[in-house]
Amino acid sequence: MKKNKNILPALFGVAALLIFIILLENISAIIPGLPQVFQPTSPLFTVLKKAAVYSLVAVSMNLLNGFTGLFSLGQAGFMLLGAYTYAILTVPASQKDQVYYLFGGCAFKFSIVDLFQSFLGSSGAGGAAAMVLGCLLSIILAGCMAGFFAYLIGFPVLRLKSDYLAIATLGFAEILRAIFQWQKLGPITNGANMIKGFPTFSSFNITDANGNVLVRLSTFVPFFITSLCIVLIVLLIRSSYGRAFQSIRDDEVASEAMGIGLFKHKMLSFVISSFFAGVGGALFAMYVANAQAKAFTSTMTYEILLIVVIGGIGSVSGSVLATFLYVACSEWWLRFLDSEMFIGSFKVPLLRNGFRMVVFSIVIMVIVLFFSRGIMGNREIDFGRLLGKKRNVETGKKKVG
Amino acid sequence: MGEEVLQISDLQVSYGGIEAVRGISLTVRAGEIVTLIGANGAGKSSTLRTVSGLVKPKGGKVVFEGEDITGKDSTYIVSKGLMMVPEGRRIFPNLTVLENLKIGAYLRKDELEKDIEMVYGYFPRLKERSWQEGGTLSGGEQQMLAVGRALMGRPKLLMMDEPSLGLAPIVVQGIFEIIRQIHEAGTTVLLIEQNANMALHVADRAYVIENGKISMEGTGRELLEDEKVRAAYLGSVE
Numbered sequence: 001m002k003k004n005k006n007i008l009p010a011l012f013g014v015a016a017l018l019i020f021i022i023l024l025e026n027i028s029a030i031i032p033g034l035p036q037v038f039q040p041t042s043p044l045f046t047v048l049k050k051a052a053v054y055s056l057v058a059v060s061m062n063l064l065n066g067f068t069g070l071f072s073l074g075q076a077g078f079m080l081l082g083a084y085t086y087a088i089l090t091v092p093a094s095q096k097d098q099v100y101y102l103f104g105g106c107a108f109k110f111s112i113v114d115l116f117q118s119f120l121g122s123s124g125a126g127g128a129a130a131m132v133l134g135c136l137l138s139i140i141l142a143g144c145m146a147g148f149f150a151y152l153i154g155f156p157v158l159r160l161k162s163d164y165l166a167i168a169t170l171g172f173a174e175i176l177r178a179i180f181q182w183q184k185l186g187p188i189t190n191g192a193n194m195i196k197g198f199p200t201f202s203s204f205n206i207t208d209a210n211g212n213v214l215v216r217l218s219t220f221v222p223f224f225i226t227s228l229c230i231v232l233i234v235l236l237i238r239s240s241y242g243r244a245f246q247s248i249r250d251d252e253v254a255s256e257a258m259g260i261g262l263f264k265h266k267m268l269s270f271v272i273s274s275f276f277a278g279v280g281g282a283l284f285a286m287y288v289a290n291a292q293a294k295a296f297t298s299t300m301t302y303e304i305l306l307i308v309v310i311g312g313i314g315s316v317s318g319s320v321l322a323t324f325l326y327v328a329c330s331e332w333w334l335r336f337l338d339s340e341m342f343i344g345s346f347k348v349p350l351l352r353n354g355f356r357m358v359v360f361s362i363v364i365m366v367i368v369l370f371f372s373r374g375i376m377g378n379r380e381i382d383f384g385r386l387l388g389k390k391r392n393v394e395t396g397k398k399k400v401g
Numbered sequence: 402m403g404e405e406v407l408q409i410s411d412l413q414v415s416y417g418g419i420e421a422v423r424g425i426s427l428t429v430r431a432g433e434i435v436t437l438i439g440a441n442g443a444g445k446s447s448t449l450r451t452v453s454g455l456v457k458p459k460g461g462k463v464v465f466e467g468e469d470i471t472g473k474d475s476t477y478i479v480s481k482g483l484m485m486v487p488e489g490r491r492i493f494p495n496l497t498v499l500e501n502l503k504i505g506a507y508l509r510k511d512e513l514e515k516d517i518e519m520v521y522g523y524f525p526r527l528k529e530r531s532w533q534e535g536g537t538l539s540g541g542e543q544q545m546l547a548v549g550r551a552l553m554g555r556p557k558l559l560m561m562d563e564p565s566l567g568l569a570p571i572v573v574q575g576i577f578e579i580i581r582q583i584h585e586a587g588t589t590v591l592l593i594e595q596n597a598n599m600a601l602h603v604a605d606r607a608y609v610i611e612n613g614k615i616s617m618e619g620t621g622r623e624l625l626e627d628e629k630v631r632a633a634y635l636g637s638v639e
Contacts, residue, residue: 240507247493247504254491256455259479259508259554314495378495 007234014227021048021223025216043332045219047324049201050331052222053283055323058307059230059316060276065305066314066378067237068269069249070158071166073301074150077173078274080296081149082142082281084180084189087291089138090198099197103186112138113199128206135199139225139282146278147271154267170298180293194292201286222283229276234316236272245269310367312374317381322374334360403431406558406589407452407483412461414447421447423613424461429558429591434584436592436600436621438634439610445593446488448610449562453485454478466557480508482557486564490547494536498527501535501546505553520549523579541572548579558589565596577603597634601625609634
């Protein structure tokens with residue numbers, strides 16, 4: 001009962017955000033002459049897209065590391081599975097020979113989008129519906145593939161604890177990356193080459209017959225899917241399953257004494273987290289417009305772990321907030337540090353290629369020093385409070401610390 | 402006395418070659434408070450942990466309400482109505498008091514509100530701190546929470562592992578008063594204690610464990626008056 005009161009303002013917040021994103025994306029078409037930052041080519045939209053994708057992966061990692069207490073470093077591996085599953089399923093059949101030319105075509109001759117087009121029509125509204133449905137189904141299947149692999153490797157690795165679990169999952173991700181680059185699997189994975197030609201975020205823009213963009217939706221799409229997934233994760237965390245996950249994190253022995261099956265619940269959390277990492281991987285492939293195993297390195301996992309730690313282990317809103325700050329800093333706000341700058345004839349010292357990462361590292365160190373439990377700790381942003389509603393003393397969820 | 406609820410016969414538990422329990426047999430009947438007393442390392446906690454499914458026994462048999470539950474997993478055992486208050490309280494520090502209580506009733510979904518009210522009736526202090534995180538409570542409050550959490554599982558038999566551990570005497574008295582109330586409300590209790598004086602006063606029957614074996618048994622009063630027990634566990638020879 002009390003929960004729904006808190007979740008409702010959050011849902012309104014998400015809906016408002018999505019509408020705002022659509023407006024922001026199209027504002028330059030409505031009002032001409034706005035500054036460069038509102039143009040579709042601005043880094044603002046790159047950052048928004050990438051951060052939307054990353055925040056889903058960060059929240060999925062937080063579900064596992066922060067809420068279930070399983071220190072896993074396999075996130076990049078599950079993203080890789082999701083990205084490849086999505087890419088292989090959605091490259092149009094007509095383009096498969098071209099993409100897989102080194103291996104004489106793809107082992108999977110069909111494309112899910114083509115399948116939908118075969119009975120919804122390939123042009124006009126039918127074609128658009130087929131594209132949307134085909135992509136959504138492929139994204140879900142991408143998640144399922146990652147979840148399925150998580151289920152398989154969960155049997156051996158979930159019996160391990162803390163650091164050992166981290167090493168095992170990290171190893172799994174690295175092995176997966178090597179296998180996907182194996183030439184013998186070329187007809188499926190295209191070997192070490194990238195798979196491309198599948199629908200990306202900009203495929204969702206609404207265009208007229210000549211290909212001119214009428215309504216841009218390329219930033220809205222990742223926001224929409226990510227928001228949907230994060231809402232699902234939050235509902236899970238607030239359910240009795242979520243409470244059981246948190247009790248396992250707090251004290252394994254006590255939760256076992258309460259009748260909570262440790263292995264079953266750890267597996268559940270691992271599979272669900274991997275499912276969303278797989279969805280995140282599919283979105284990442286859409287964002288970079290290709291799927292390539294060498295992109296999903298352990299560095300990517302560390303990047304996401306860093307985001308989770310900065311945001312606060314055990315805080316969903318912290319992870320989201322930290323993702324946007326992290327991506328904005330690394331992709332946009334600190335970019336100027338990488339190029340030489342002259343004020344008049346005075347050359348600003350230190351600014352050169354690579355200096356950005358130095359400053360970035362210092363910023364992260366400062367954050368970790370002053371917010372030792374992350375920006376949000378294990379608290380959440382209270383949307384009800386943001387809307388100015390007073391807490392009820394009796395039912396308020398404010399924690400006295 | 403009622404019928405036998407729990408029967409342990411010739412239970413043996415060992416941890417990698419070290420025998421902690423070497424053939425313990427005991428019986429708990431419906432409506433009793435039974436206590437096991439003994440020194441550190443006598444095998445009291447191991448017995449309890451084995452009954453609740455956290456440790457698998459090496460040999461022997463545990464029968465609960467006529468059903469053999471030896472070596473079954475804890476989910477099954479809890480679902481049968483055997484709840485444990487673990488040693489050292491072990492509440493969930495990052496969950497609120499209310500969430501802690503809900504975890505106690507994890508295996509069932511019905512009538513949670515009613516049971517939460519029942520627990521708050523025993524422990525009004527917990528109601529005041531309902532939204533506080535478990536880790537911020539005092540030791541005594543944490544023990545109340547641990548007992549309340551176990552009561553949420555509607556136990557037929559409540560097993561408590563050293564509820565007085567590390568608590569001030571006045572708090573311990575409060576906890577034992579609650580144990581008495583819970584018992585009067587119809588719950589059978591199996592109590593493990595080092596605080597033999599308190600335990601024997603509250604118990605109907607008691608067993609003394611030494612080196613993994615039962616060395617003595619009798620009613621609480623009998624053991625209280627026994628010279629050997631007084632010397633070893635009550636610290637007074639008169």
